[in-house]
Amino acid sequence: MRFIAILAAASVGVALASNSQEEPSNWSFPKSDIAPGNNISSGSVGTSLFDVQEHFTPTNSSGSISVVPRGTKTYVAGLRATPGGNSFCSASLISPTHLLVGTHCIAANIRWASIGSHFVNGTQDGEQIKIIAILNHPRTSGFSNDFAILQLQKPSSFRPVALASAGDSDVYDGQEATKMGWDDTGGVDTMAYELMRQDVQLISNTKCMKEVNVDESMLCSSGSVNETSCTGDYGGPVVVERPNGDVLVGTVSWGADCGKLGYPSVYSRVSSVRTWIDSIVNGVCFH
Structure with missing residues (x-):
């Protein structure tokens, strides 16, 4: 091959x-x-x-965006x-x-x-x-x-990292997940110096399609305030955190205008x- x-x-x-x-x-x-x-x-x-933002400090009142503790992921x-x-x-x-x-x-x-x-x-x-x-x-x-x-x-x-099962049992509408990467959430073409994490809520493709077109190889999270997928996140993991270890359910793929408010972020669905x-x-x- x-x-x-x-x-x-x-x-x-x-x-x-x-x-x-x-x-x-x-x-x-x-x-x-x-x-x-x-x-x-x-x-x-x-x-x-x-541009790498070496002195970037996340400023998010919701607490959903934070630096990943070193050595944990x-x-x-x-x-x-x-x-x-x-x-x-x-x-x-x-x-x-x-x-x-x-x-x-x-x-x-x-x-x-x-x-x-x-x-x-x-x-x-x-x-x-x-x-x-x-x-x-x-x-x-x-x-x-x-x-x-x-x-x-x-x-x-x-x-x-463990992989999502082929039967999609690791993903459901409303599932809490975490995505990671070096996105500083400051917009297109800027990078954070430290690995960042952001908590997201996964939604069904039916709900997602009310805003964007997706297929069965894709997975969405709700377009809530402060949720973005930008440069440094591309390709990065979307995981469900469990006591016995994280499960990879998606990889960061695309979004409307770098996570534009009100629009879903779209990931590639690992189970597919x-x-x-x-x-x-x-x-x-x-x-």
Whole structure:
């Protein structure tokens, strides 16, 4: 099976170039012609577009937005062009050697994952592991089935997050969930220095479709005050927190004008592709 990374907005193939001896021969690695400094169309992400707010302090009277306590959500990864550079997307560790992310994130110059890191850049904590291959979901189209799996050069020592069941039993209308990333909630193209979390309430697709068009591969949360999904959250985890461990139910995908008040935030629904994820993680290729 040939693995190819595809731009979500332009459907242009990109992947990684590397001289590593550990790269498997059945993955393809054409060199990306997309540099971090290039302008990238709507729905895509480029590293140079973001300003890191190193002294950002969340100001939210509702208390729903806060800094993640350091070392508590180590399955969250930042995607970077260099080991210590700025993370321009978030991802989730789903096996020791695989990350789950949205396809719109791979438009940028992905080379490294910083797993378990609290900060948007630097190498002072976490693990910086090279990304050696990218696989899009075979039915990715626009933001439908907005999933990509990244393969790591070596296993991470951190514990992967549990995945939502294929039967969707982990999600219901009114379910409380938490999304994470380096979004500072200050608007488009700004990043927080520390990993942030935001509590959200999931809603049914029927309710969501009163405001935006969604399909069965998508999951929504209500468009309440202070709820946003912006630059630093893209691709990041949406989890249901449980006493025995977090369950990954979605990845941040899109929203109206960076979480415009009154409009839902939309995520990619993990349960809808659980069989595909298992097939890749377990080494079975689906075409």
